[in-house]
Amino acid sequence: MEAEREGIRTLEKGFGALISRIKTAFKYALILAMSGILFFLAQVPREEFGLTFLLFSLAFAGMMGLFFLATEKISFRKTLFAGLLLRFAVFWFVPNWSDDFVRFLWDGELLKIGQNPYAQTPQEWQKENVDPDNVYRNLLFENLNSPDYYSVYPPLNQVIFWLGAQASMGFVWNGYYVLRLVLLLSEIGVFFLLWKLLMAFQLPPKRIFWYWFNPLVIMEITGNLHFEGLVLLFLLASICAIQKGKLGLSGGFWGLAVGMKLVPLILLPALVSLKKFRQNKLAWLSLILALAVSFGMLLLDNSWDNFLKSLRLYQGKFEFNASIYYLLREIGFWVEGYNTIALLTKGLSLLTLGLILFFSWKRKPSTVPEMVDLWVLIYLIYLILQPVVHPWYIIPAFGLSLLTARNTFLIWSFTAIFSYQAYSSKEVMERPVFLLIEYSLVLGGIVLDYFVAKRKLNFAP
Template identity: 35%
Template structure:
């Protein structure tokens, strides 16, 4: 950058340096129990990122460079807001040893006395009792990433983390490429991609804390780009890859029905199913199926964190029955989600790509509003989807979701429901305002954004 240019970019560069300093502090000098510091850094990064984007929104090269820089700052740090990476390395080590990671829990393997890899006990202690006591629920393509990362790790946990992080950064560059192309194709401002790429939530939760929603989103956006051009066969294969990272894209399948028509939609579903059957094939057994189905079911019947509607139902259950009714509410809430998605598929106009993505956003929103567990990083998919729509509430949600980390500030890991309540009051309020705004004829919106 020439000296004359530096004069015009002086303040943005100061913002860039300040953000870099805060990201370094976040990556190398933060423990999740320090809630005050966590929130302070997080909110400050949101403000700085917003100002930086506002000042340089037409300079996509500088914005992209900043996005890459912020991610690389985390490269040699261990995740400090999540301990899931210990389980990732564990599963990767098992695969390299030729052991099926779906058949036994870490606790069962460690107590069996069977010789394991060198750092098994350290990984077991790091992942925590919840992960150690349950079977792996990570699909095959995710497991492949774990194995590759462990193989090139240099026999160190940090080495595996670095490889995983590089894979995630590469995926996010793919998201930039296909996301920008899709925005241009849909006649939307291409700089919206930086609402995702420079979002501190995305940088911290995906690159920083090693959550593979980044790889899922890469396949999802590439799939939607191809679908827009009618290349449904390759689109289906890529969506299948997204499912093989995390199962959540299965939620979108009913929404493709009206866009494709029943014949192509049926073919689309067959391709998604066939690709995933092939990917799961090396692990298939009766025991695997039993363990995997049981593990997935536990998310609806055993785990609870950062929920909204479910917490209201739970409170009513305590008043009426005197105990936690989670075991009875998980399946009805899952059924309600399914019915809501089917309704969006059948009664909304999903033929345009923008309309389809809008329905995908609302399908996922309904799912998370009814879910018993909403970990912060789950919001990465709504954040990327919203940039192709009129709705911005996922961006607000990505800011206030940091309140859920208050649970880690005490040794007993008890959620502060006042913080959870505040989070959802803000999210529901913004969503309500946006629905009113885009569906109110008096405000110049003669048609509903929900019916695109």
């Protein structure tokens, strides 16, 4: 009888080992499959929405498969290298979904030759400095998507653009490879900090899969050269510093996040509402110093004035992939008979500020996790009320949300791909049905996260 039981136990162990080997093999197969999918996705023009959506969905499904196959204990090193493999799959190709990188290199080229990128629009500068023999600069100018606008990128961005220009040596691909390398290094930093914070917050480390293997993150940061990954890096560094009690460093890192993109300014009321930060003089000193260093260049010439002109133009003229703004715009058309964008943007900005101040006052976070959860809510309020929401805008909020039990931004990291349907035709044209699909799913996430008491999806901790 005992021999029979021992035989059964041996069979069970052997079967368990076989299942474990099959799962491991399947995980490796998924990583390789995702690498191949992203390799092809990086070469698909954004006009080919059908193929873009198919490949993106397959990559997203692969990420979900990896998450659900993973045990609670995962390998730091294997996870890191698997995510790097996916990023290297898109590393070698020209950005196909965005041409913003051309302006990055243009601004960097002006800095390289000792010119102020905020002093003139590219059109004005090129008119005064025509050089038929400078093929590189002329090529950049011909491919700019905003030659009549002053640069809207903060000085901290410009430092990285300058690095790209220094490395270009007359070839555009040299420039964007350097920009991509900087962003890849920042992604490695995000991985380390996310891992560390997940442990500190006592959350399952495999939640990092949602970011590290996410096709939106990989395509928009490594592939399309958007700097929201660096914003997230500085925000996570700020959180880590607060967690360790190094409040001076925390203020400095938060100031650098603002210096990279202005949007993290919306988080200031929540940061101030954290008592230990508010009462620390060194935190304020480092914050102010970081902002001074980040924006000092704007004091030259008319840089600050021109920079603000572009910001105001951006806020009062452009609209893309919006939600509540589009609903209010339709009401404006019905009531006034024309696009009330000027009034709406001002009104929604005031509403956003009011809600941010209200929730920061109402919640008064006393712990770092509570503050992070408030940051996620503030980002959600901001993005839902914005007239322009490009897919990469959600990445900092998405990364922060992994340190909470909120899943709205994870859902949004998939549905954001619907915004690329607008590029299917020669003229950018958004179809309401795709906006409806995208924001209905986002709304579902909001309801589950904030209105269904104690409800968690299966992939929440």
